[in-house]
Amino acid sequence: MGLDSYINSWLHNASYFIKEEMSSRAPEGVGGVNGQGLKHNIGIDIDPALRTAMIKPNNSIAYADAVETGSRPHRPPAGPDSSLAQWCEMKGLNVWAVAKSIELRGTKPHPYIEPTYQATKGPVAVMFSEGIAQYLGRMQAI
Structure with missing residues (x-):
C-alpha cells in the first residue's frame, strides 16, 4: 500500500471523527434530509486527489450558519x-x-462548528503524526 492510500485512510478516519464530534455539539433542530434536523445532517465531502475533506452541515439546513454565528x-x-x-x-x-x-x-449564536474545530485539531494532528510514523516504520522494515 502506497503513501497515497495511507493518507486517504487517515483523512477518512479523521473526517468521521470530526463529523461525530460536530454532530454531538450541534443542536437537534428541524428540517434537512428526512426531517432529521441539524444534528443528523452533518456531511463529509472528501476529495482524495486534493487530500482535503469538508465536514459541515448539509446544504438542506438553510439556518445552520445562523445557529453558529447568530x-x-x-x-x-x-x-x-x-x-x-x-x-x-x-x-x-x-x-x-x-x-x-x-x-x-x-x-443569539449557538456555536458548534468552531468548538468542534478547537476540540479536534489536536487529536487529528496526532492521528496523522502516528500514521506517518507507522508508515515510515514499515518503509524501514522493507
Whole structure:
C-alpha cells in the first residue's frame, strides 16, 4: 500500500471523527434530509486527489450558519411549512411570537462548528503524526 492510500485512510478516519464530534455539539433542530434536523445532517465531502475533506452541515439546513454565528434582526419565514414553525412546534412555542422576537432582536449564536474545530485539531494532528510514523516504520522494515 502506497503513501497515497495511507493518507486517504487517515483523512477518512479523521473526517468521521470530526463529523461525530460536530454532530454531538450541534443542536437537534428541524428540517434537512428526512426531517432529521441539524444534528443528523452533518456531511463529509472528501476529495482524495486534493487530500482535503469538508465536514459541515448539509446544504438542506438553510439556518445552520445562523445557529453558529447568530443573526441580525430580520423577518424570518414563519409559514406553516417553515423550519421556524417546525422548531416552534417541537418546543411548544408560538411561531408568531418567536418570529416577532427574531424580527426585533435577531438570534443569539449557538456555536458548534468552531468548538468542534478547537476540540479536534489536536487529536487529528496526532492521528496523522502516528500514521506517518507507522508508515515510515514499515518503509524501514522493507
